[in-house]
Amino acid sequence: MHTAILFLELGAILLALGVLGALALRVGISPIPLYLLAGLAFGTGGIVPLATSEEFISVGAELGVILLLLTLGLEYNADELVTSLRGNARAGVVDLLLNAAPGAIAALLLGWGPVAAAAMAGVTYATSSGITAKVLSDLGWIGNRETPVVLSLLVFEDLTMAVYLPVLTAMLAGLSFAGGAVTVGIALATVSVVLLVALRYGRLIEAFVASPNSEVLLLKVVGLALLIAGAAQKLQVSAAVGAFLVGIALSGELAEDARALLIPLRDLFAAVFFVFFGLQTDPTKIGPVAGLAALLALISMITKLLTGAYAARRAGIARAGRARAGIALIPRGEFNIVIAGLAVAAGVHPDLGPLAAAYVLILAAFGPLAARLVQPLITAVAKRA
């Protein structure tokens, strides 16, 4: 009987997600906010609370995070990361300072304490590379001259995550300052070693993983990623970072093939992950923090616009292009929820989950729309000038 109910619930959820995805596609927004809403509806205090499948969904959600980060890592190779770090470090630091600040300050003003501030800093900092990449390609902005600026900021952010997530994990684990420092040291050492190995001996790893058979390739890549993720988790470095680093170590055609194989799997489990986050969030708690989330969203939209304008100006882009760079950076999505998810699991503050959910709901939905709406406006202004 148990299995029957599990299948019924899972089937209903996935089917609902499919329908929502189709709707998002039609309206031209990211499906992420709709997945979150679905999670809210199914969860505790929602319209249709689930009975049995929550355990399965929670494991699925963990897999979703691993796969999200693994495929993200596969998009880049170590060379690109190093080049981008060298060329755009200054813009990257401005991005970090301007956009981590709203979250951190909000948490401190609310009196949630330093750990919550660190988590909220991450929630407002990271642009969703998935949504932004989609906006760029949907609006035909990929060839635009400001686009490399946007992309290298995204690379910088992702790399910052590789350092930030272990730090956050250590803080959330409530380690003492000394213990935390050791963990962070281990994390930094691991990240540097993996990057170095990827740069120097990437070929050896690829030779081991490579296979003309897609089944073998899939099993080897996922196996390796889970193994490293597990080891990273054991070292308190955060499983997600482990998977990200595996993705970076693989490059070239192999990475391309592996990504193509993993994307369907990632889409399935990532959707489960967003639902899971929604499930954990009590929708009745969102109401009280909605105003705050909207304010935070507004502020961090402005800070991203400033970031984009600054970075594009450094690259010699004209005014219209600067505005577009800022707008492209507005969407928040998967990473922010990953960070909030870690904080919620550690029980940092009961309001953090609802606030992050509402915040991402607003920016994941509004970011792409803003780009679409503002595009003709910017063009008109640029033409007149």
Add this chain to the structure above:
Amino acid sequence: MDVEQTALPGIGLRHEFTTRSGRRIGIVSHRTGRRDLVIYDPGDPDRVCETVTLNDEEADALAELLGAPRIVQRLNALHREVEGLVSLQLPVPPGTPYVGRPMGEARVRTRTGASIVAVVRGGQVFASPGPEFVFEGGDVVVAVGSRESTAAVSDIITRG
């Protein structure tokens, strides 16, 4: 003329340049093999106003049209001319003098007046091969010209 190359992390590469008439055009080469031919907006030089997505075959066709206009013109002229125009398929047997050497060294057109318009290798056609094209044993050369000149090409290929 300067062609500017920019890396697009996670996507691929972009090449762009400004034409003498002041228009900016570029090519975005995706890692997946997809190419975008992009044309920039004259009013907002950072913005792409037209994107044409090309697959491998279309990109090759476009490159050929842009890169080898004279060869195409010559072929058209040849076809229009006369009867008596012969197109021959000549095998390059392994061990013959030009195997492993660039086509330019055979100086086929100078010596015979016929043109090598394509080389077929393992089912793949290399249209309008340049002088740097290196022959391999088993290639089939497609030569166009008069009866005498194409026969002379055959002699050159087999005997040197």
